[in-house]
Amino acid sequence: MSEMDEDIHLAMHREADELGKFATQLRVHAPASLSREQAASVLGELLSLITKKCMDHGxxxxxxxxxxxxxxxxxxxxxxxxxxxxxxxxxxxxxxxxFQDAEMTLHVIVHGIWDPEVREQSLEAIQAVFGRHGVSYEIIKDYYEKDKGMAHHQK
Known part of the structure; x- marks a missing residue:
């Protein structure tokens, strides 16, 4: 595929979906047990920061x-x-x-930026929010489309 064909293919993806997607599964551990209100606050803060970071990046x-x-x-x-x-x-x-130990699954779908950028902003937000609350985490699985090129069409 020529560079021009690849550029056209990428543009077609942008026109077709323009969605950036990212999902991850983590094990999380709080240094002390959290009430349901505290856990809800941390999750709300996480979603709000992911949103802000993605919007700030396009x-x-x-x-x-x-x-x-x-x-x-x-x-x-x-x-x-x-x-x-x-x-x-x-x-x-x-x-x-x-709440002290848990498994967490995160899904992010935004319009206007590609998967690698969504992943980067999401991981930075996880690190920032969990860091503020002393929550440690381990990524179990990490899902995002690395390449919007032809490779994903070929089996």
């Missing part, structure tokens, strides 16, 4: 940014589709439930 619309946190005591999810309204958090934790 995204012009949020498709959906969501996170799912699973602990031994239950699950919590947060989503953000409108930066003006902020994140929406739901959970099935009972009153007084605590």
């Amino acid at each position: 995204a012009d619309l949020v498709g959906h940014i969501k996170v799912f946190l699973k602990t031994a005591d239950g699950a919590m999810s947060a989503s953000l589709i409108d930066p003006e309204r902020g994140p929406n958090v739901t959970h099935d934790f009972g009153e007084g439930a605590r």
Whole structure:
């Protein structure tokens, strides 16, 4: 494929979807147990910062940014589709439930920037927010499309 053909192919992808996507699965550990309100606050802060960083780096619309946190005591999810309204958090934790160790899945879909940029901004936000709260983490899986070129069409 010539360079011009590759440029046309890339432009076609941009016209067809213009979506940047990233997903990751992590193990997280808080230094002390957090209440459900504290955990919700950390997740909300994370989604808000990912949104801000993506918008600051060229995204012009949020498709959906969501996170799912699973602990031994239950699950919590947060989503953000409108930066003006902020994140929406739901959970099935009972009153007084605590969080310290969990698995977390994050999905980010924004319009206007490619996957590698979405990944970079998301990982920087994770590092910043978790760092502020002393939460350690390990990435289990990391999903994003590295190449919008022809390689993904070939098997």
